[in-house]
Amino acid sequence: MSPFKLIVLALLGAQTLVVGAEPSNPGETKAIANPSAPVAGGIPSETLTALELQGRQLYLEGKSSNGRPIVADREGGIKLRGQQAACVQCHLRSGLGGVEGNEAIPPISGRAIFGGGNPVIVEVDRLFNKSLSTPPKPYDDKSFRSAVRLGQHVSGRKLSALMPRYELTDEELRAVSAYLKTLSKTWSPGAAEKEIHLATVITPDVSPERRKVFVDTLNAILNQHNVNVATAGKHRITPIEKRLHSRRTWALDVWELNGPSSTWAEQLEKRQQEKPVFAVLSGLSESEWQPVQDFCEIQKVACWFPSVDLVPEEANKGKYSLYFSAGIQLEADVISKQLLSTSKKPGKIVQLIGESALAQKAASTVRRHLAKSGADIQDIVLNQSAADSTATLLKSLKPEDAVLLWLKDNELNNSLTGLAAPLSAVYVSSTLAGEKMPAWSVDWSKNAWLIQRSELPKMRSANLTRFNDWIRYRQLTLLDEKMQSEVYFAVNSFSWMLSSMLNNLHTDYLIERAEATLSMREAMQVQEEVQSMMMGGGGHGPQPVNNSSKSKPTAHKVDMDFLMKRTGTTAYPRISLGIGQRFASKGAYVRPLVSDMNIAESGAKWIVP
Ligand code: HEC
Known part of the structure; x- marks a missing residue:
């Protein structure tokens, strides 16, 4: 069994545990019989006081008010400076913390550590189990200073080595605590009690x-x-x-x-x-x-x-x-990477560009990527008036040339009459042309590729x-x-x-x-x-009695092997995010454009640009 599977199974076990589990310290959480909502509404940064703004700079950037990078000690004599030492690295923008490795980072927003209102309770997802944060007894200015400087918890115990020990002045600590009190103070707009x-x-x-x-x-x-x-x-x-x-x-x-x-x-x-x-x-x-x-x-x-x-x-x-x-630009990124990495550089690269905004965006992205490579790249925007000159150009292409087709299905069929195989590469965008074999592609058994961001058909x-x-x-x-x-x-x-x-x-x-x-x-x-x-x-819900005539669900024949091997629940192969990541799926398939689906799938490569 792969290590990945082991983890997943452990997670599943953990989840079942959690469903029935009480908070780790029921005594602490019993008090919350009637959690009333904080008032809705965010705090725009303009309303922060000078002191809070100083605190924000320290919290987010690790800089004190005079611009000096803050310094902190980590276990083993390691010094952290500036951004590395910024509180946000662990306690995050919300101040509500999370998990680092298998260690819980507690919430340190004002209400969480200084009290005054309902205790802040967050779920902590450690690797192998999930638990709840236990709100500490409230800190005051003095115990807060000891926590940040000396690593002393309000209860007197030592804070774990992951929490750095900071060299901060009284003024700097006042600024941070003032900023913490503004963090996650009120719910974001749109959230209400019910x-x-x-x-x-x-x-x-x-x-x-x-x-x-x-x-x-x-x-x-x-x-x-x-x-x-x-x-x-x-x-x-x-x-x-x-x-x-x-x-x-x-x-x-x-x-x-x-x-x-x-x-x-x-x-x-x-x-x-x-x-x-x-x-x-x-x-x-x-x-x-x-x-x-x-x-x-x-x-x-x-x-x-x-x-x-x-x-x-x-x-x-x-x-x-x-x-x-990253959308159609991701297809352009992948094609550019392919073009730049092949050992035999193509001669001329011709982009045939449809009239959609998507096509134009994709083509300009490729152009930008290849600008420095010295590639001979020519863009042709397809329209009726240019049909003749396009056909002439396509006929003149040599075997070492490459063609990128940013065309919709219907545009493809109409415009490629002059194109003669083989070329060093032909790339087709599936976002524009769809994922099925285009009708014209029969002649392109060699060097023609479909770029596809979604999962291959069987797994999908x-x-x-x-x-x-x-x-x-x-x-x-x-x-x-x-x-x-x-x-x-x-x-x-x-x-x-x-x-x-x-x-x-x-x-x-x-x-x-x-x-x-x-x-x-x-x-x-x-x-x-x-x-x-x-x-x-079977994951199969009850079958509807009569299907609406418009609805034509695909016949449900899913390969059991694929069902067991799958890793996702979306049309994409793997979904994951990390801190600061904005795209859950990061690559695209480069898939041979052949009518035999088995060859198409087995020859497909997943490329992350
Ligand atoms: C490298 C990660 C890291 C950074 C950076 C960090 N902390 Fe922490 N902090 C932790 C961890 C882990 C704990 C929990 C330690 C424990 O409970 O033993 C903690 C605990 C605390 C606590 C005690 C909370 C409680 O529930 O008792 C306070 C207060 C605190 N941090 C403030 C800060 C401030 C202020 C900064 C920035 C100046 C900061 N931390 C930066 C990791 C970090």
């Missing part, structure tokens, strides 16, 4: 048919969440969640944007002012998403796994937006067994498996994260939870699904 307010965003380019299917899918899974909350007794809910009343129903608004993208920011802000949301849950766009990401960053609202192929520039630098993958259908059963059971129209399964995952993963957040409804914390636990949580889900199938449930 209900979480959410929105999803649809951009105007989406067709009415796709819009409807998207909204229907989203509502179906959301309703299911709400029904589960309403009938909590029958569903798995941990004792601590019961005690804290931390399972909440969700209310979703559909924000349909209209007009040019330059006006979207205003539309989004207006909506947020009228009725603030805690997160933008999923979302759908076939063109731009940048204004939506900008909105999330400015308003500090989580943008939770939208279904978009054109991911904004610098999405990896955002704090609040999580994506399935194994991954999506539960999803497809659910679609059938709910009698939903299956129009676009990738998009709808993304919606399904977005809602489920949001639910996992929220339930593990207990009563700490802070956007920073939500993102931190996802960074730290998304892949672990998905692995648990896989095990759960596999187990339920082995126990005869």
